Amino acid sequence: MACLLLNLLFSILISLLIFSKNTKAKVTGLCVNCHTMHNSQNGASMMFNSSYNNATGPLPYLLRGTCLGCHGQNPSGTNYLINGIPQVLHAGSVDLPGGNFAYIVGIKTRVGSDQYTAGHNVVDLGVIDAYLSSPPGDVYSTGVTNNNLTCAGKFGCHGDRTVSDPYLAIRGAHHTDDSVLKFGSINLSAQGGTVGTSFRFLLGVKGGELRWDRYTTNETHNEYFGASSPGSGGSATSPAGNTISGLCAECHGNFHSTTGVGTSSPWLRHPSDRVLPNTYEYQYYTTYNMTAPVARQATWSGWSGSGPSNTVTPGSDVVMCLSCHLAHAGPYYKILRWDYKGWPANGGVNGCGICHKYKD
Amino acid sequence: MAVASVISIRIKYLALIVFILLLSIFTSKYSESGNYTNSQHGDPTSGVTRSSIDSRYSTFSRGNCAHCHEAHASLGGSEPAPNTGVAAGPDKVLLFSEEEDVCLSCHNGAIVPIDMRTVVNKTYRHPIIDYSGRHTLSKYEYGQNGAPFRGTNRHAECVDCHEPHYIGKPGTAYHSYNTTSPANNNLVSNLLKGVWGVEPATEGTWLSPPTTFTELTTPGVGASKEYQVCFKCHSYYALQAANGITTSTGPSGQRITDQSMEFSLNLKSVHPVRVPLNNQTGSYAPKALAASQLSSPWNSAPGSQTMWCSDCHNNDASSPVGPHGSNYKFMLSGTRKYWPASSTGVLFSLYDVANNRNNWSTELFCVNCHPLYSGGTWMNNVHRQHQNRSYNPGNGTNNVYCVACHSVIPHGSPRSRLIIYRTDPQPYVYVNGTVNFAALSGFKKASGPNNYAEANCYSTVNGCTNHTNQGGYD
Numbered sequence: 001m002a003c004l005l006l007n008l009l010f011s012i013l014i015s016l017l018i019f020s021k022n023t024k025a026k027v028t029g030l031c032v033n034c035h036t037m038h039n040s041q042n043g044a045s046m047m048f049n050s051s052y053n054n055a056t057g058p059l060p061y062l063l064r065g066t067c068l069g070c071h072g073q074n075p076s077g078t079n080y081l082i083n084g085i086p087q088v089l090h091a092g093s094v095d096l097p098g099g100n101f102a103y104i105v106g107i108k109t110r111v112g113s114d115q116y117t118a119g120h121n122v123v124d125l126g127v128i129d130a131y132l133s134s135p136p137g138d139v140y141s142t143g144v145t146n147n148n149l150t151c152a153g154k155f156g157c158h159g160d161r162t163v164s165d166p167y168l169a170i171r172g173a174h175h176t177d178d179s180v181l182k183f184g185s186i187n188l189s190a191q192g193g194t195v196g197t198s199f200r201f202l203l204g205v206k207g208g209e210l211r212w213d214r215y216t217t218n219e220t221h222n223e224y225f226g227a228s229s230p231g232s233g234g235s236a237t238s239p240a241g242n243t244i245s246g247l248c249a250e251c252h253g254n255f256h257s258t259t260g261v262g263t264s265s266p267w268l269r270h271p272s273d274r275v276l277p278n279t280y281e282y283q284y285y286t287t288y289n290m291t292a293p294v295a296r297q298a299t300w301s302g303w304s305g306s307g308p309s310n311t312v313t314p315g316s317d318v319v320m321c322l323s324c325h326l327a328h329a330g331p332y333y334k335i336l337r338w339d340y341k342g343w344p345a346n347g348g349v350n351g352c353g354i355c356h357k358y359k360d
Numbered sequence: 361m362a363v364a365s366v367i368s369i370r371i372k373y374l375a376l377i378v379f380i381l382l383l384s385i386f387t388s389k390y391s392e393s394g395n396y397t398n399s400q401h402g403d404p405t406s407g408v409t410r411s412s413i414d415s416r417y418s419t420f421s422r423g424n425c426a427h428c429h430e431a432h433a434s435l436g437g438s439e440p441a442p443n444t445g446v447a448a449g450p451d452k453v454l455l456f457s458e459e460e461d462v463c464l465s466c467h468n469g470a471i472v473p474i475d476m477r478t479v480v481n482k483t484y485r486h487p488i489i490d491y492s493g494r495h496t497l498s499k500y501e502y503g504q505n506g507a508p509f510r511g512t513n514r515h516a517e518c519v520d521c522h523e524p525h526y527i528g529k530p531g532t533a534y535h536s537y538n539t540t541s542p543a544n545n546n547l548v549s550n551l552l553k554g555v556w557g558v559e560p561a562t563e564g565t566w567l568s569p570p571t572t573f574t575e576l577t578t579p580g581v582g583a584s585k586e587y588q589v590c591f592k593c594h595s596y597y598a599l600q601a602a603n604g605i606t607t608s609t610g611p612s613g614q615r616i617t618d619q620s621m622e623f624s625l626n627l628k629s630v631h632p633v634r635v636p637l638n639n640q641t642g643s644y645a646p647k648a649l650a651a652s653q654l655s656s657p658w659n660s661a662p663g664s665q666t667m668w669c670s671d672c673h674n675n676d677a678s679s680p681v682g683p684h685g686s687n688y689k690f691m692l693s694g695t696r697k698y699w700p701a702s703s704t705g706v707l708f709s710l711y712d713v714a715n716n717r718n719n720w721s722t723e724l725f726c727v728n729c730h731p732l733y734s735g736g737t738w739m740n741n742v743h744r745q746h747q748n749r750s751y752n753p754g755n756g757t758n759n760v761y762c763v764a765c766h767s768v769i770p771h772g773s774p775r776s777r778l779i780i781y782r783t784d785p786q787p788y789v790y791v792n793g794t795v796n797f798a799a800l801s802g803f804k805k806a807s808g809p810n811n812y813a814e815a816n817c818y819s820t821v822n823g824c825t826n827h828t829n830q831g832g833y834d
Contacts, residue, residue: 131436131437132436132437133437134437136432136434136437137432137434254432254434255432255434260450262452265497265500266452266453266496266497266500267452267453267454268433268449268450268451268452268454269431269432269433269434269450269454270431270432270454280499280579281499281579324431333419340424340425340426341419341420341421341424341426342421343421343423343424344396344397344402344403344404344407344421344423344424345404345405345421345422345423346421347404350425352425353394353396357579358394358395358396358525358579358580359394359395359396359425359525360394360395360396360397
């Protein structure tokens with residue numbers, strides 16, 4: 001009996017630990033957490049006091065901060081959530097799944113990268129990429145440069161990329177019911193139509209959201225949406241196949257096309273949105289590995305309720321851009337998930353070997 | 361006292377558990393080294409590096425994948441250099457160049473001291489530089505029963521014989537006689553580690569090669585013996601010749617034949633590239649040569665040793681080793697590199713040996729391992745008896761050539777001692793115009809090298825007819 005009670009308590013504790021990190025993109029709580037009516041309280045500005053807010057206010061939509069102003073409220077702090085707002089720039093040990101822009105600005109320690117190779121150098125950080133003036137593989141001629149890359153809109157990743165103004169591009173998303181993205185109520189067909197119903201406000205991208213922090217166990221991660229082929233519907237403003245890789249391809253399209261990559265192995269460039277083969281060395285990747293995650297196709301049973309899985313199914317699951325890279329920034333060269341550049345001298349893990357078994 | 365004892369025992373157990381935990385941590389760390397990092401290319405201190413070709417790669421650790429592969433064919437937003445020999449643009453398998461150009465970009469005598477580019481351009485060579493676009497991926501070339509090596513697909517790229525992710529490190533001899541386990545002389549050298557090969561699933565017979573093969577493709581293992589790599593191209597697996605003799609001609613001007621047939625365990629005599637002669641099931645006693653018929657190191661374990669194909673077929677220079685290319689026909693290796701004729705084109709004969717003619721002592725390939733004649737002494741009585749004889753296979757009178765009795769392709773024979781009969785087909789018999797130079801129609805092995813008598817052979821050729829048909833021949 002005592003054992004049963006202990007188990008019950010343990011289960012409750014674990015549940016609390018897990019679900020307290022659950023992602024809720026639809027904002028709840030006090031309006032003042034994000035907005036200010038007059039940008040004045042007792043005569044003081046209501047702008048978030050972040051060195052990366054880049055605004056004295058007032059701001060459009062009565063906001064208290066820019067993208068980084070809200071999502072990088074306390075760069076020297078250690079919390080990845082502040083009032084429920086995920087922090088893309090902070091000094092804590094727990095990064096978001098996309099990484100942490102703190103590696104670019106040097107708040108967090110880089111390993112083998114420099115301030116230009118650790119992440120996407122959005123201009124909001126004040127660290128302009130000195131190496132790349134435009135996105136590599138930019139077949140759609142997006143107009144994105146090292147001097148205009150930002151978080152949202154035409155020159156960013158989030159929101160509507162047909163809209164130049166980042167505030168307009170993301171408008172309304174934070175207040176949209178996004179339950180179609182949450183495990184337990186996922187509805188793939190209802191995803192991607194608006195910014196608010198798109199995975200991580202990446203317009204058109206589908207997926208399954210579970211938590212804000214970069215997962216620490218294999219079972220409790222977000223799930224990315226992938227496809228067996230890059231497809232042909234991509235553009236500078238629309239992700240081919242509604243996949244996360246399709247989103248990357250809006251700026252890096254040459255790495256996600258049949259002409260640039262090839263149509264079958266041997267590939268000319270590393271494939272993304274291609275099924276991990278159930279043959280050769282690939283067949284041995286069967287346990288989800290955070291160093292080289294896979295995406296799931298629309299046919300994946302986990303979308304309909306069983307939730308995130310620590311099982312990889314060669315022959316079905318998909319290689320994606322984020323199998324190797326983080327989206328925001330990380331400690332390693334070229335935003336890779338592991339210290340590729342330093343391997344094998346570093347004696348560490350080579351993420352390539354996770355899929356390319358026996359080549360580690 | 362009892363309490364103290366219990367505490368002491370618990371401390372010991374705790375210490376043991378801590379020790380086991382530390383040991384497991386240490387061993388798990390130690391076991392992180394994989395196949396690639398144990399290879400020469402993957403060595404973090406002496407492995408592959410492209411930094412001298414493109415300085416941007418100096419940022420990558422030695423041994424890093426990026427020195428050969430570029431995931432996006434883009435580095436710093438531009439195509440990585442070099443891209444030699446092929447059109448600009450991304451290359452298959454994400455390589456920075458294509459096929460042999462990848463390897464030869466470094467293995468050119470400058471970046472890597474060993475100059476492979478020169479050796480693969482020699483006259484007699486594997487066709488590494490001759491074809492492009494035929495090789496796909498090594499792992500895609502098995503499971504197709506040899507089709508990728510047939511007909512217009514026939515090819516030999518570097519990675520058909522070498523697995524660059526598993527290739528061994530120098531430091532131990534790549535290619536030397538194994539004195540402690542001579543039967544293992546045919547195991548793949550470090551240079552061939554990990555590459556896949558084929559093993560005949562059944563044994564062939566003369567002019568009836570094996571037609572089914574087991575593909576040895578276990579990742580990180582591949583072929584265990586050198587000939588299994590060679591058989592990928594030099595057997596029915598690729599050749600598809602029902603009698604083991606193709607209509608294709610190799611660079612040395614001879615028709616390409618099936619080595620899996622020529623080294624069949626069912627044959628009566630072979631060079632021991634597959635099993636020691638004592639295990640050659642088709643042979644009969646004495647299966648091995650006498651030690652006196654062999655030179656060092658082969659005279660140390662006759663009958664119990666094996667050998668590499670590349671013991672005979674190799675670079676004519678001392679380095680780099682391996683049958684990549686040679687300036688001598690058949691890529692014959694060793695001090696003496698001619699067979700069956702000397703550099704002047706004259707067939708070697710016993711008369712040459714006895715009378716020190718035709719550069720036999722410096723050119724006759726067989727003498728590298730078989731001391732035919734030394735200090736006036738022959739190593740078997742058959743050769744001694746025929747040193748000054750002649751025979752008349754055609755219109756002329758000829759000295760007794762080596763190819764009068766032995767196969768032109770001395771890999772294996774359905775008769776003992778690599779003997780060939782007049783009825784055997786070309787290219788095993790030497791034919792010049794319409795003249796068949798083979799002399800024998802029957803042969804049986806004697807109990808020792810000096811025990812041969814007239815009755816051991818049967819011939820109908822003028823000059824040899826004293827060897828009448830006594831029956832009982834191989």
